[in-house]
Amino acid sequence: MNYQTSIGLEVHVQLLTRSKLFCGCSTQFGSSPNSQTCPVCLGLPGVLPSINKKAVERTILTALALGCKVSPFSRFARKNYYYPDLPKNFQISQYDEPLAKDGYLEFELDGKHRRVRIQRVHLEEDAGKIIHGEDIQNPEDKDSSFIDYNRTGIPLMEIVSYPEIHSPEEAYQYLVNLKRVLGYLEVSDCNMEEGSLRCDANISLAPKGARLGVKTELKNMNSFKEIREGLSSEIERQAALLDKGEKVPQETRLWDPHEQATIPMRGKEEAHDYRYFPEPDLLPLKVSQEWIRSVKEAVVELPFHRYQRFISQYHLPVYDASVLTDSRELADYFEECVRNFLHPKVVSNWIMGEFLRLVKKETESLRKIKMKPFMLAHLLEEVQKGVISGKLAKEVFQKMFKSGRPAEEIIRQEKLGQISNEKELEEIIQRVMMQNSKAVDDFKKGKDKALIFLVGQVMRETKGRANPDLVNRLLKEKMGVRE
Amino acid sequence: MNLYRLPAYELHQLIQDREISIQELTRSIFQRIEELEDKIKAFLSLDIEGAMEQARRLDRKLSQGKKLGSLGGIPIAVKDNICLKGKRTTCGSRILEDFRPPYSATVAQRLKEADAIIIGKTNMDEFAMGSSTENSVFQVTRNPWNLGSIPGGSSGGSAAAVASGETVMALGSDTGGSIRQPASFCGVVGLKPTYGRVSRYGLVAFASSLDQIGPITRDVRDCALLLGVLNGRDELDSTSLDYPVPSYLEYLVPDLKDMRIGLPREYFVPGMSHEVREAIVQATGVLEKLGAKVEEVSLPHTEYAIATYYLIATAEASSNLARYDGVGYGLRTRGKTNLIEMYKKSRQEGFGEEVKRRIMLGTYVLSKGYYEDYYGKAGRVRTLVRQDFEEVFQSYDAVVTPASPTVAFKIGEKVDDPLKMYLSDIFTISANLAGIPGISVPCGYSQEGLPIGLQILAKAFDETTLLRIAYAYEQSTNWHKSKPEDLKL
Numbered sequence: 001m002n003y004q005t006s007i008g009l010e011v012h013v014q015l016l017t018r019s020k021l022f023c024g025c026s027t028q029f030g031s032s033p034n035s036q037t038c039p040v041c042l043g044l045p046g047v048l049p050s051i052n053k054k055a056v057e058r059t060i061l062t063a064l065a066l067g068c069k070v071s072p073f074s075r076f077a078r079k080n081y082y083y084p085d086l087p088k089n090f091q092i093s094q095y096d097e098p099l100a101k102d103g104y105l106e107f108e109l110d111g112k113h114r115r116v117r118i119q120r121v122h123l124e125e126d127a128g129k130i131i132h133g134e135d136i137q138n139p140e141d142k143d144s145s146f147i148d149y150n151r152t153g154i155p156l157m158e159i160v161s162y163p164e165i166h167s168p169e170e171a172y173q174y175l176v177n178l179k180r181v182l183g184y185l186e187v188s189d190c191n192m193e194e195g196s197l198r199c200d201a202n203i204s205l206a207p208k209g210a211r212l213g214v215k216t217e218l219k220n221m222n223s224f225k226e227i228r229e230g231l232s233s234e235i236e237r238q239a240a241l242l243d244k245g246e247k248v249p250q251e252t253r254l255w256d257p258h259e260q261a262t263i264p265m266r267g268k269e270e271a272h273d274y275r276y277f278p279e280p281d282l283l284p285l286k287v288s289q290e291w292i293r294s295v296k297e298a299v300v301e302l303p304f305h306r307y308q309r310f311i312s313q314y315h316l317p318v319y320d321a322s323v324l325t326d327s328r329e330l331a332d333y334f335e336e337c338v339r340n341f342l343h344p345k346v347v348s349n350w351i352m353g354e355f356l357r358l359v360k361k362e363t364e365s366l367r368k369i370k371m372k373p374f375m376l377a378h379l380l381e382e383v384q385k386g387v388i389s390g391k392l393a394k395e396v397f398q399k400m401f402k403s404g405r406p407a408e409e410i411i412r413q414e415k416l417g418q419i420s421n422e423k424e425l426e427e428i429i430q431r432v433m434m435q436n437s438k439a440v441d442d443f444k445k446g447k448d449k450a451l452i453f454l455v456g457q458v459m460r461e462t463k464g465r466a467n468p469d470l471v472n473r474l475l476k477e478k479m480g481v482r483e
Numbered sequence: 484m485n486l487y488r489l490p491a492y493e494l495h496q497l498i499q500d501r502e503i504s505i506q507e508l509t510r511s512i513f514q515r516i517e518e519l520e521d522k523i524k525a526f527l528s529l530d531i532e533g534a535m536e537q538a539r540r541l542d543r544k545l546s547q548g549k550k551l552g553s554l555g556g557i558p559i560a561v562k563d564n565i566c567l568k569g570k571r572t573t574c575g576s577r578i579l580e581d582f583r584p585p586y587s588a589t590v591a592q593r594l595k596e597a598d599a600i601i602i603g604k605t606n607m608d609e610f611a612m613g614s615s616t617e618n619s620v621f622q623v624t625r626n627p628w629n630l631g632s633i634p635g636g637s638s639g640g641s642a643a644a645v646a647s648g649e650t651v652m653a654l655g656s657d658t659g660g661s662i663r664q665p666a667s668f669c670g671v672v673g674l675k676p677t678y679g680r681v682s683r684y685g686l687v688a689f690a691s692s693l694d695q696i697g698p699i700t701r702d703v704r705d706c707a708l709l710l711g712v713l714n715g716r717d718e719l720d721s722t723s724l725d726y727p728v729p730s731y732l733e734y735l736v737p738d739l740k741d742m743r744i745g746l747p748r749e750y751f752v753p754g755m756s757h758e759v760r761e762a763i764v765q766a767t768g769v770l771e772k773l774g775a776k777v778e779e780v781s782l783p784h785t786e787y788a789i790a791t792y793y794l795i796a797t798a799e800a801s802s803n804l805a806r807y808d809g810v811g812y813g814l815r816t817r818g819k820t821n822l823i824e825m826y827k828k829s830r831q832e833g834f835g836e837e838v839k840r841r842i843m844l845g846t847y848v849l850s851k852g853y854y855e856d857y858y859g860k861a862g863r864v865r866t867l868v869r870q871d872f873e874e875v876f877q878s879y880d881a882v883v884t885p886a887s888p889t890v891a892f893k894i895g896e897k898v899d900d901p902l903k904m905y906l907s908d909i910f911t912i913s914a915n916l917a918g919i920p921g922i923s924v925p926c927g928y929s930q931e932g933l934p935i936g937l938q939i940l941a942k943a944f945d946e947t948t949l950l951r952i953a954y955a956y957e958q959s960t961n962w963h964k965s966k967p968e969d970l971k972l
Contacts, residue, residue, distance in 0.1 A: 039586045043806050045579065045687040046566045046588060050721050078802050080849070082826060089805035143819075147810070275849035277858060280691035280799055282721050 003205040008163035013188040014196035020153035022049030033148035041153035043087035055155035058187040063100030063121040076279040085128040093124035095276040107177035117162045128152040168231035180303040184328045220254040230255035314344035329366035340377030370404025420467040486511040487648035490701045505556035509538040512558045525644040529603035552598035560650035563604040566685040575609040575619035578833025588685020597712040605640030611689040614907045627967040632891040635665030642669040653699040660911025663923040667886035667936020678918035679724035682717030688803040690796035693915040703954040707731035734947040735954040739773040745780030745879040755888040762927035762935040782871040794861035801845030869917040876942040886923040886936030925962035
């Protein structure tokens with residue numbers, strides 16, 4: 001049977017702040033276990049949280065970029081459950097009064113415009129990490145588990161979509177585009193390997209036109225690819241059940257990437273009662289209109305808008321526009337180039353080809369690249385004028401990319417493309433002598449300066465590529481001087 | 484001269500005038516503790532070495548001609564739910580028996596900055612849950628006025644220590660009356676500040692929206708002096724408010740001209756001791772003589788306060804106490820077991836009856852399907868209780884009530900009847916729900932010689948009015964001058 005699939009995504013993103021959400025501890029990834037903890041994030045008796053304003057600001061910024069309404073008054077709540085990675089045995093989160101709600105994310109799917117509504121954006125604290133003895137080298141530790149609290153208290157932003165995503169591919173595109181937005185806003189590095197972006201999914205199937213079916217919650221998907229795979233597998237599983245006339249039990253399931261299947265984790269009966277209640281240790285979060293206004297100023301042009309603009313303004317193909325707007329730095333780089341060299345498609349070809357190939361190879365952040373956009377523009381200009389051949393340009397480009405030196409300097413110093421072929425030069429010299437017979441006469445009469453003039457003319461004809469020593473010698477020979 | 488008899492401000496003067504040394508004073512307090520502690524059992528731990536070291540340091544400072552802080556050289560005891568770096572902080576519980584916090588509470592920091600000398604940690608009901616200090620797992624503290632009676636609670640150790648001269652001043656904490664009720668039972672002064680007046684950072688939480696740290700002292704002037712050190716905004720406590728901090732001592736004048744004081748009729752309940760009622764009536768006469776106008780007022784939602792309190796306080800406690808799970812610190816059950824069993828057994832072995840009762844009640848109150856009926860409704864009633872006070876304070880400067888319906892009861896008398904025990908806080912609980920300040924000052928003695936306390940309540944952040952009325956009353960009576968030894972000890 002044909003079912004309507006409804007997927008809702010819950011994305012958790014670690015915010016890029018220097019310190020944790022409720023204390024001053026560093027958020028640096030990869031430090032030695034428990035080196036970034038204090039009484040507050042360890043939840044010791046007597047401690048109290050105090051809110052990190054930067055984290056609130058980044059959440060507001062994201063909410064605004066996603067078209068959400070930012071609540072002038074929101075509240076933190078305690079989510080109570082026992083787990084050793086949660087030192088207080090409750091997580092400070094937000095419940096019925098989130099920081100922002102009712103937004104949307106726009107993107108394209110198979111050339112069609114999509115707009116998935118966002119239910120809420122809220123702020124909460126991350127939990128620690130449990131390391132089991134069997135994963136540690138020391139055999140004595142085999143039966144024990146260890147807890148690293150460095151991650152405890154790092155600010156997490158939760159972005160919850162409505163169940164309006166209808167296919168695994170659409171879920172994938174939603175995530176790619178959400179990640180782009182977060183990258184543009186510089187609120188998170190969205191690194192799934194380091195756990196700075198995590199995603200759970202709700203998924204249900206129902207006959208077309210019917211109301212939402214019974215949903216399962218899907219966890220443990222560790223990349224966008226796994227999310228696509230997990231959702232596909234879960235859709236198949238649910239469809240098979242429904243086809244047989246069976247009911248889909250409401251439960252939480254885990255994606256097992258080795259088995260390429262979802263496995264049950266806990267049923268509805270075992271679902272937690274989190275006993276949410278307002279966090280009494282924090283005052284309600286008040287966000288003034290002025291604050292919202294000042295944060296709004298930091299909202300940059302968003303990737304989807306930029307993508308559309310690249311197509312309409314620069315007449316770029318869809319694919320080019322998508323690649324070039326993947327990150328803000330890349331799109332900025334492209335536009336800066338185009339400002340200096342008005343042939344967008346040429347620039348795009350270079351950036352998507354040679355440029356990105358080197359970026360990937362050098363694995364450098366775009367910001368650190370020494371070759372500035374105007375340098376690339378200048379190089380392309382020279383190629384277009386025919387001053388530099390395409391083949392030579394590639395060579396120059398590589399050197400520019402690595403060193404950040406301008407093209408002319410590289411060409412001159414490294415004698416790239418220098419004409420040292422006597423035959424080739426003789427033709428030009430012949431022509432120059434014919435066109436400047438007065439200077440030739442002057443030289444013959446003993447005016448040495450005329451020689452300098454003639455060399456200059458040859459250099460001009462060759463756009464500076466002639467080997468000057470050779471030109472000197474050949475000119476003198478032609479004018480009857482022997483050394 | 485019995486130094487342990489004198490209030491802090493007099494001792495401070497003697498120290499400034501170099502009449503006594505700080506070491507002499509500190510030694511005399513420890514000597515007093517040695518004489519009495521077997522009987523009173525107010526302390527869970529003493530820091531003789533640290534205190535004497537601090538005394539030496541301060542004496543040296545004085546001899547170098549340097550000025551001391553406003554509590555310079557004054558011995559002070561701290562309730563055992565307030566964290567002191569490296570010092571045992573048990574909360575009267577097995578589960579924290581060996582817990583030594585790696586940090587100090589903000590109030591401890593402020594005491595240190597004021598050059599006070601912290602002499603030890605006082606006994607309390609486990610996690611401040613109780614009204615008699617009998618819920619401490621370590622020992623039963625006795626009322627210095629009658630060793631067969633309880634000192635009140637939960638700050639019973641602090642109140643008994645001040646009353647017996649085992650300390651000059653003490654810190655308590657008050658969630659539903661835990662400063663004021665023991666102060667009244669022990670014949671000393673105890674003040675619960677406005678919620679948000681004193682930082683809670685480092686106070687082991689019982690019920691976060693109700694807890695406040697406050698002074699327990701010999702007299703009202705000492706109380707004002709200590710509050711002045713404790714209070715003020717703390718960046719580490721988001722609920723501590725940035726409210727102007729008055730110099731309370733300037734407001735201590737012995738008259739109450741133009742003051743309007745309300746006497747809430749709901750506070751004179753059946754079951755209230757006749758002697759307490761008499762003492763309060765007499766006290767209002769004194770207030771009138773001092774120039775105040777005393778009139779009957781109504782706080783109509785008073786009867787719901789206890790039920791409301793036990794829903795809110797237990798709900799918050801069930802969450803606050805979830806962290807004692809045997810994982811990172813505190814008691815962990817012995818032997819190898821799985822995670823869930825470790826949680827269960829550690830908490831089973833670590834918590835006492837009353838704490839378990841409240842955790843269970845609080846967990847239930849917050850459960851799905853019950854939240855609205857219990858926690859939600861309690862929140863709305865709390866607002867009504869607060870509005871009752873706001874209404875009265877539009878026309879009145881303060882309200883006076885008994886601090887407790889009876890005097891101190893016998894040890895063991897109410898241990899098996901939690902509801903009866905809860906009723907001993909019936910007059911103090913509303914102030915915590917409303918977030919307003921309250922003070923208890925001695926206002927008489929029962930026939931068997933047990934102290935009675937007069938509770939004064941004022942509007943939020945109006946501690947000056949509270950202290951002024953308490954001071955004027957105290958100065959025109961002699962109750963505070965009686966000491967336990969004059970009677971039975």
